[in-house]
Amino acid sequence: MEQNEFDVVVVGSGAGALLAAIRAADEGLKTLVVEKMPLLGGTSATSGGGIWIPDNHDMGKAGLSDSVQAAFRYVKTCARGLASDDRILAYVETARHMARYLAGIGVPYRCVPSYADYYPTLAGAMPGGRTMDPIDFNAGKLGPQDLELLRPTCPGQLIFGRMHINAFEARSLLARERKGKFVLMWIMARYFLDYPWRNKTRRDRRLTGGQALLGGLFAALRQRGITLWLDTPMQSLTQEGGRVTGLVVRRNGQDMAVSARRAVVLGAGGFERNQQMREQYLPQPTDQAWTATPPEGNTGDAHRAGAAVGGALHLMAHTWGAPTLFVPKEEKYRAMFVERSMPGCMVVNARGERFLNESGPYPEFQQAMYANHAQTGGAVPAWIVFDATFRANYPIGPLMPSAAVPDAKLRKSWLNTVYWKGETLQELAGQIGIDPQGLLASARRMSEFSRTGKDLDFGRGDNVFDRYYGDVNVKPNPNLAPIEKGPFYAMKLHPGDIGTKGGLLTDRDARVLTEDGQPIAGLYCVGNNSASVMGPSYPGAGSTLGPAMTFAFRAIAHIVGKPIALEHPELLEAV
Structure with a gap:
């Protein structure tokens, strides 16, 4: 006994x-x-x-x-x-x-x-x-x-x-x-x-x-x-x-x-x-x-x-908030902690507008999603958007850099479930159901910020925390790069958590x-x-x-x- x-x-x-x-x-x-x-x-x-x-x-x-x-x-x-x-x-x-x-x-x-x-x-x-x-x-x-x-x-x-x-x-x-x-x-x-x-x-x-x-x-x-x-x-x-x-x-x-x-x-x-x-x-x-x-x-x-x-x-x-994404056949959603800090990506709502500092702490990210959703009704889910240069150089979610694992070698089931892809930003916007003009304007503004090194909207890269996971080779701001080279990609983010x-x-x-x-x-x-x-x-x-x-x-x-x-x-x- x-x-x-x-x-x-x-x-x-x-x-x-x-x-x-x-x-x-x-x-x-x-x-x-x-x-x-x-x-x-x-x-x-x-x-x-x-x-x-x-x-x-x-x-x-x-x-x-x-x-x-x-x-x-x-x-x-x-x-x-x-x-x-x-x-x-x-x-x-x-x-x-x-x-x-x-x-x-x-x-x-x-x-x-x-x-x-x-x-x-x-x-x-x-x-x-x-x-x-x-x-x-x-x-x-x-x-x-x-x-x-x-x-x-x-x-x-x-x-x-x-x-x-x-x-x-x-x-x-x-x-x-x-x-x-x-x-x-x-x-x-x-x-x-x-x-x-x-x-x-x-x-x-x-x-x-x-x-x-x-x-x-x-x-x-x-x-x-x-x-x-x-x-x-x-x-x-x-x-x-x-x-x-x-x-x-x-x-x-x-x-x-x-x-x-x-x-x-x-x-x-x-x-x-x-x-x-x-x-x-x-x-x-x-x-x-x-x-x-x-x-x-x-x-x-x-x-x-x-x-x-x-x-x-x-x-x-x-909650201990964090943005999360769905990956087929995995037992739980994945939290996105650091990839969003890399230069050449941005997070937008259904209007195609940025509403936060993508490189900020993950609980603040989740709270910003809820706050913007209360205002616009379009930030749950939100979308992280990036271009071919980002895709070639950095991992994001389950995607390894395309320099190592090109799109042709990705699981076919991931297209339109894990990631969406369009030859132009307008095409991508149509696929994910967000405003194309808003997305184009946000990308142009991010590209301008990358050249000056100053995010005038949300201060991305202005502090030591943001820069920790930036690309040390990117100047003048390791968290900012243009979003202008097709094809373009998007991934769906939810206001998830790593616990209450x-x-x-x-x-x-x-x-x-x-x-x-x-x-x-x-x-x-x-x-x-x-x-x-x-x-x-x-x-x-x-x-x-x-x-x-x-x-x-x-x-x-x-x-x-x-x-x-x-x-x-x-x-x-x-x-």
Whole structure:
């Protein structure tokens, strides 16, 4: 008979959930992880794996200097009053300690020196260094059998659907740095020469991004002998005398009560795959199909369970927005993070008009789509339009540059589903149903901007964040190039997301709070299961995973009676 009494039960198996389980085991607590899906890793496994860590231990190596004070000021401004100041301070103080703990359990990170915060003009922002990327992980430490239990990454994060690439390599290739070709040759040679491993599995031995993070956490979980139940959805929480004492799960076709002597930690992701909840809470129109997170997961089960025992919900109208596109035969829509920064493309509405800075942060992109749609009725969907020069030089969605994979070699099913093509802009406009004169005018204006280097409408390329994924060979603005050489192409963009922001309201130790601000004994919540500490904004790459693991780190400290005190409470007094 399976043992169903534990000190801590963790619901979910993303980064925040696994960090909580590992830290609990390190504190001597008997721990169980229950995961609804048959694969481990959740959305974290399909992510870029970045974490946003102010004043982190690796910045000094890059000659960068940061402070808690600056980070607190920056995040407080970003949060717009929708996250408590003490919770923000707890995050920016503790994140660096969590990052060191990660390295200690075998999941080391390094800072990305030139990857700027998403709002570089705000006070306290940094031009780089706060975002950290995981060091590549050798899947041999897991073995092929456990690797098959780890949710694979998205096809868009692999070269030719097979080979992993890290953030530094991706930037080198996309920005067309001189070393880019050699980087690509090394990646391909390393993969194809690894015969012993490829004879065991098609999946790459070298894991990067979210796969490196989750691979490392999974290995740490196994090393500690932590009990893991996959394919085990939570049904409800149990409560006695106002304290959460465990939960009911569905296992092997039967309901089972599980006791949690010390605490339950919810880390089961957002609610973006629940259409009813999307319609109840999110801006319209909305469709769960547009999300870039794994199908069937993230359906808000733990949100509802937490609310059922008195937990307050907060920020439910907000998502981690990102434009997404449909690719036939892929299990989910693809998010378009960086390709739209490359020069020679523009995004337009049904009038053929630009309405945003294409190179800006992806959550701002999604919000701009909704704002323009409210005004014009024609920005959901929107269209990214580019010419033959762009098509030859840059990847976009599933399309590799035509210099490597010409149109004739693309899948025939992609024409008029993934991309549309016209010999002239007028022909293209007719195919996608937008105003041809508006499209022509927008293209002419973009071509003028490219020659002066100044986007007079939306300031594209005016800041360090925009330029990070620009083409270093294009002058005077790496984000701007003419759109004038046929044939012309378009791809349909939806206001998708990489998760929802709204969830159970928590305090600085991740305790779930009631509507009147009182903690519910025995119940903690992290990640997208909780309301984001970042409020409605996205301060920098890694603003989901960084807080998820940091508050998991703080939660376990509180559970074992060693709560982490604020280091700079004077900053709260100065507010």
